[in-house]
Amino acid sequence: MTDIQKLAESVDSLKDSFEDHRYICSNQIATAVYLAYHLRKPVLIEGPPGVGKTELAKTTATMFALPLIRLQCYEGLDEAKAIYEWKYGKQLLYTQVLKETLDEVLQGATGFRESVNRLHEFGDIFFSEEFMEPRPLLKALQEEDGCVLLIDEVDKSDHEFESLLLEILSDFQVSIPEIGTVKARAEPPMVFLTSNNTREISDALKRRCLHLYIPFPDVDLEQKIIHARVPEIPPQLRTQLVTFIQELRDMDLKKVPAISETIDWARTLLLLHTESLDPELVRETLNVILKFQEDIDNIDHEISTLTQKAVSAN
Amino acid sequence: MDKTLTSFIATLRNADVRISPAETLDALNAVELTGYRDREFLKNTLALVLPKTADEKDTYDTTFEQFFRFAEVSGESSTTLAADGEEGEGEGDGERQGQGDGQGGSAGQTKPTNSKRKARPRFSAVGEEDKEEEEDLGSGEISNPVSALGKLLMQDSRVELSVQMADAAKEVNLDEIQVFTQKGLYTRRIMDQMGLPDLLKEVSALKQSFNLPDRRLAQELKKRQEWLREQVRDYVERQFLLHADATGMRLREELLRKIKLSNVEHRNFRLIQEIVYRMAKRLVTMHSQRKKVFKRGTLNVPRTLRRNMSYDGHIFDLQWKSVKVDRPKVFAICDVSGSVANYARFMLMFLYALEEVMPKVRSFAFSSDLAEVTELFERNKIEDAISKTLRDFGGGSTDYGQALVDFKKKCLDDVDNRTTIIILGDARNNYGDCKQDILQEIYQRSKRVIWLNPEPRNTWNTGDAEMRKYTPYVHQAEECNSLIHLERTVGNLLKTVQ
Secondary structure: OOHHHHHOOOHHHHHHHHHHOOOOOOHHHHHHHHHHHHHOOOEEEEOOOOOOHHHHHHHHHHHHOOOEEEEEOOOOOOHHHHOEEEOHHHHHHHHHHHHHHHHHHHOOOOHHHHHHHHHHHOOOOOOOHHHEEEOHHHHHHHOOOOOEEEEEOHHHOOHHHHHHHHHHHHHOEEEEOOOEEEEOOOOOOEEEEEEOOOOOOOHHHHHOOEEEEOOOOOHHHHHHHHHHHOOOOOHHHHHHHHHHHHHHHOOOOOOOOOHHHHHHHHHHHHHOOOOOOOHHHHHHHHHHHOOOHHHHHHHHHHHHHHHHHHHHOO | OHHHHHHHHHHHHHOOOOOOHHHHHHHHHHHHHHOOOOHHHHHHHHHHHOOOOHHHHHHHHHHHHHHOHHHHOOOOHHHHHHHHHHHHHHHHHHHHHHHHHHHHHHHOOOOOHHHHHHHHHHHOOOOHHHHHHOOOOOOOOOOOOOOHHHHHHHHOOHHHHHHHHHHHHHHOOHHHOOOHHHHHHHHHHHHHHOOHHHHHHHHHHHHHOOOHHHHHHHHHHHHHHHHHHHHHHHHHHHHHHHHHHHHHHHHHHHHHHHOOHHHOOHHHHHHHHHHHHHHHHHHHHHHOOOOOOEEEEEEOHHHHHHHHHHHOOOOOOOOEEEEEOOOOEEEEEEEOOHHHHHHHHHHHHHHHHOOOOOOEEEEEEEOOOEEEOHHHHHHOOHHHHHHHHHHHHOOOOOOHHHHHHHHHHHHHHHOOOOEEEEEEOOOEOOOOOOOHHHHHHHHHHOOEEEEEEOOOHHHOOOOOEOHHHHHHHOOEEEEOOOHHHHHHHHHHHHHHHO
């Protein structure tokens, strides 16, 4: 039994191992990775920004000791950047070499037809793997021992690109017109796709994936996360700041703080040698967790009540 | 077990979660891997495979709780029976063992089914009146029942009972159940079909008896009868969820789509909103394959060189820098005075639900004075924005002339040949000045002016309605008073504005 198999033996062992790698996850998340491994299916991860979607893929890669291949999606991303591209420079050189040897090849040929036949016999490598520059998707398929493929923010790409992904997601293969079908080596990659839901992902894509929705964590989980990420922070302050953030999430804000912001704030408070939250301090460090001036203004008059609540939560 | 899964999927589909056959297969594979033992594990597993949006996950959660409820109270025999009722028809005995095992695991304690069955009515099923008059007869000898159902009940044979129950359900056509008020009726019918009248007769006869074992039997039968009623109720409930809930819902939705929007009652707003979103979503998928409108710009030199390298550097495939064309604009001008307010509510809801494919929408509300409410919609949730709009601008008598004047003052300059203007109102101007010359001006500047009138066409010019004066200056005037109308109009709009 390999290490990976041992890790993926049960949901609990996965969860523990994630914790060892300082990624605290819910049962749902661990189940997703478990199923992804055993059913060999891609996972589409959705959720608000900053809840650890990309982090999950990264941690999985380190945990399984697999290389991580990442493809960042954006508008206008096409197959030349995602799957493969020809090495034009080398192809040019090749044609020049070909030109020089042309005389040898064609020596003694009579008539146009025979020349062309000779040329065909010569063997054409103009479009062959020699001159192919693999891009992330193809690279992931070519990895010998499998890898973790992260297709980040797939919602930012165009509709056409989504269709391009379908083949690789369902069969772990890509078709290149000039060469044929490239299939995954023995171990297909584990694929994670993330989406911030800026637009609806097509049903065809969703159908091929396991769908994992990561919501904001509850108090306990978030405490654990902070504990794992910023272990130096005193427990009392940790409870306070998590309570504060949770309260904040219930408010009507333009952008609610995510886990990454909670972690940043914890680090900030640690740096300031804070023992306990007080309104003045919160006001001064608020820009770490709220990213819109409007939001900061909006909750300004509530800060003291919120802080009070957080402090008394201990 | 597959049958359980497929019927669960059927229930989910009824609850509007879209599940393709491919996903059903995935679910089967996943469950093969995970098994049914651990309820939470099963729930997490299926949650990954079946529902594919956040909304669907919510629906899934509740449906799962309802459907697999029997596993939760699994210590009780009732659960086994309910489950058997589902499967008993085909695969009776063998299945039961597995089911029992699973429950034992999650309940943590497995008592013999027999004792559980007797214990159960004490907790819930016994009616109040029974408790009062029940005398303590102690334990001891019990007579044997005579009626068929009585015998069955005393046999402790769950499989037999569940088969009977399923048969009876078939006999009374349970699958035709339509609305939830019928649940009681069908429960009664199934009980009758199973031989309840005989049992009741026997019980009352036994109660009169002076014989102690007889009276004990009467008590016991009574208990078990109550317990059976619960089982049947459960069974009916589940079948109802399976077959009818969605049908009834669909019926209501169908009605709501056609009903005049001004007649929609407040309690149906939520439902309507859901329908609007669903309609909007359909339109979104229909129109989301956005056509790329690029204007040809200047030559893109690096790209051209790169593209043409494969042609030995001979440049014949030229690449151009593309210029994206500005998005077209939609202005919605809504009359929000009393009679038309509801229509405005739903049209705005529709327009903003289409955010994804709809060009930028600016909205204006008026009854006498006109004000822009775009920002209100940007900052608030749609429902809140709508109610705020209606509250702030709703009162007052309608004055279309004034509204047009205001519109001209505020943003006629923004109207250009890519602007579509939708006016929603009944054109009832309280005999005021129509100012149709302003509408003419708008008409000439914009790409399209659409007037949606909630009133039927034949009343467009009666009384103080002034449609006649306005229609020459609109490209299209439509009657629009139900969701279907709205959907059609907005659909057409999408075709033209993109």
